[in-house]
Amino acid sequence: MSSADTYFKNIGKGFWTVLLGMKVTMRHLFTPAVTIQYPDARMPIPERGRNRLYVNMDDCIGCNQCGMACPVGCITIETAKSLPTEDLGVTSTGQKKRLWVTQFDIDFAKCCYCGLCVPPCPTECIYMTDVFEFSEYDRDKLNYSFITLTPEEAAQKTEQAKAAEKEAAAKKAAAAAAAAAQKAAQPQNVTPSQNVTQPPAQSIPPAAPRPAPAVAPAPQPAVKPEIAGAEAGQAPSVTAEPQGGQKVSSPESVYPPKPQEQATRAPQELKPNDNPKGSAD
């Protein structure tokens, strides 16, 4: 009896809930859609929207704070010291610029749009814009260069800074060679002492000590040493080859910045200006 009861009850319930569901879908058939026709209509992007980064190079002092804050190491900055005779002007915040920024690349293929690079900037020259449609067929084209110097200028500034540095180094070496050597070794000295003060040393097998930060196999080895150098307050280690002719976009194209035409992923494999149209395709 009761099983027959539940049998019919189940059938009734089945029909009733099906009808309820049909009522809901029928109601929605006549409610206006919530979606929009994307390329024609767009959702407003809020003021705080975090999309493509933009760097206002007029204000950049080349301090590499953003590069250090970046968790994925997508910002590559190289600077060259300006000569005392050169005047680079001041930023809009009134800070005096002292460095030529010879390379300022942001690889948007790596960027995770976390926005961590924005707050540390002392001159507020790096910020996120509302541009989010910048797909490329070639991944290398997502590596944007923001510098305002032409490649030749950048190379020249680097050479010039190198020469000045060499001069200063020669002077210094003549004065006190030993002191300079000690200073260069300083960043390596920091980490072993950290290792010594590790608290749970007994709980962690000593066979797998934590790699020293300065020589850590960081995801971006190309960036890391540079950061270490900047932390120690040294002049950035400037090498000539990566910048030579990398930048193809013209200096006056400030906004929106043009993507770099040439692969920067593996500069050592490419001869500068070998194939300015891009090599991957």
Add this chain to the structure above:
Amino acid sequence: MAELRTEEMVLNMGPQHPSTHGVLRVELVVDGEVVVDAIPHIGYLHRCFEKHAEVMSYQQIVPYCDRMDYLGSMNNDHAYVLGVEKLLNIQVPQRVEYIRVIMAEFQRIASHLVSIGTYGLDIGAFTPFLFCFRDREMILDLFEMTCGARLLYNYMWPGGLSHDLPPGFVEKARAFIKHFRPAIKELNELLSYNEIFVKRTANVGVLPADIAINYGASGPTLRGSGVKWDLRKCEPYSVYDKFDWDIVVGTGEMGTLGDCWDRYMVKVWEIEQSLRIIEQALDTLPEGDVQAAIPKRVRPPVGEVYVRSESPRGELAYYIVSDGSQKPYRVKGRAPSFSNLSLLPEISRGYLIADMIAIIGSVDITLGDVDR
């Protein structure tokens, strides 16, 4: 009939199966359509979170935490920053905690909506999925106007928040809640109490409470089995102790206690509780500077901390060891999905392949959370 019995078949479900919620691969041993054994294989989404964390500063780890359980980013960040703050021994302003709770609860709703919607999809109902995503988009709008991102927020920083609430947030949040309550009713009409859905999920994948505890299950999976365990109540962190809400547990209303329907329904009911928390938090939101307590440089003293919290999927914990430098010595994440997934073989034996889908969906895993 013994001579009719043929050999068992090994069936690979995933990693590219539409219903394994990502890249889970389940090796099914089936006898006809009956599952004899199910062996989950994981690791297809492993991204070395813990190793990455060793070479990052504390601040830089937050975006990586976002990516652990990408449906519950706010909750991941919340647990992590609570841990770092404990290490730093700093007190954050009340407003920060309130906003964090609001965000975490909104995130919980958003995550549950994905879970409920995709569960409907697994069972074969397509429409509830899009209704859920429609409402989730509104939550993501709120997040976007607050911090600029829709999925991976990097909103909670050690010591504070990246932004204060934008003007108009509270009104918009209230408007959402007003819109959303009827939407849940509608969802229940369309899916939760639909007889076919109930028949598909009730009495399927029954998880007794003791087995759930033995496997370290947590979150809706555990509560679906009737265990009243929610860290927000049992071990209140942040400001959860200031709000009036209830832990919802499975009731066994449609079938056996701890079946798929219970696990599913706990999520639906939890949405209502989250709304209650949000409403109270919005009412009593204190004033203050959300960035006042952010340290200039996050360099915790030597020590270690284990902090746990209730993420949408269960008990999310971080074990952070500081060696006194700017980078943690070790960050270990205890992911709820991982433990919940380990239940799978236990509760899927003897059911049909179609039930297998229902079971995987009801356990509600995020593969990003499982593999990290």
Add this chain to the structure above:
Amino acid sequence: MHNFITYYIGAGFWGSLVSSIIPLVFILPFALVAIWLELKISAHMQDRVGPMRTGKWHGWAQPLADVTKLIQKEDIIPAAADKALYILAPALVFVGAYAAYAAIPFSPAYIGSNINLGIFYIVAVSALVVIGILMAGWSSNNKWSLLGAMRTAAQLVSYEIPSSLAILAVVMVAGSLNLNDICAAQSGWFWNWFVFGKFPFLFITFIIYFIASLAETNRSPFDIPEAESELVAGYHTEYSGMRFAFFYLAEYANMFVVAAVAAVLFFGGWNSPFGTFLSGPVWGVFWLIGKGMVLVFIQIWLRWTLPRFRVDQLMYLSWKILTPFALVNIFAVGLWVVLRG
């Protein structure tokens, strides 16, 4: 005058050819329209708008674009597949659906073949689909496909019983297996339709037939053979290009067959609902297709509302609910016919 073509051309070879091509001419546009309707209706039920671009006006050309794409696609035959069966299967499935059109009375003046066993023929020919699907699942040499095919075989064979029993009840009332005669028996106003006749027995019969027909066409909530979230499309997982399109086409062709049969059996077929208003051979086509489309709409509506059954529940529904009800119904209707004519 049951076939105006044979009336004009004669019943010879050309007449047969033309009258057999007409359904094909109908199926292809109908499938496109039905696909478009499905896209749009499902979209609006889900608060979306669906395709909007292809062909400017509400994406009307989207199915055309889809078909064009499918034609262009590479035809992949898995290396381990049973090639002959693999190629034959979609054709067989389509033939099963297509051949049923021969007996559907589109209007008093057009019926492909006015055979006395019309409804019986449709039931028999539709069963071909089972063989095609089984062949597809088996020959794909894919475990998921095989599971899907096995499910289909079980499902279709089970649901033929309640659906045939439901049809039988109507046949008893009409006293004929000829679909044109069944239509003619319901002429006049809409209350003469069989769905309202012998109330409520024929109405229940209609419900049973409709549910069973959903299962026969593998439509949700009975789409377990293709269950995209379980079996990843089931029996046609391995198919691509035009062969896949054949399965797709057959599904929509089948949808209309069962809808048209339901319209003929229960809703007066080509009869106008309002007596002689707008009736006649030409309007007959309109009424039949219109009624069929309303039923197709309900099929679509159900699909986007309901979750999917499980295999055993499907069998439960067929054998423990629909079949007993159909038997009781047929008994009641038979008694009614015997006692009161």
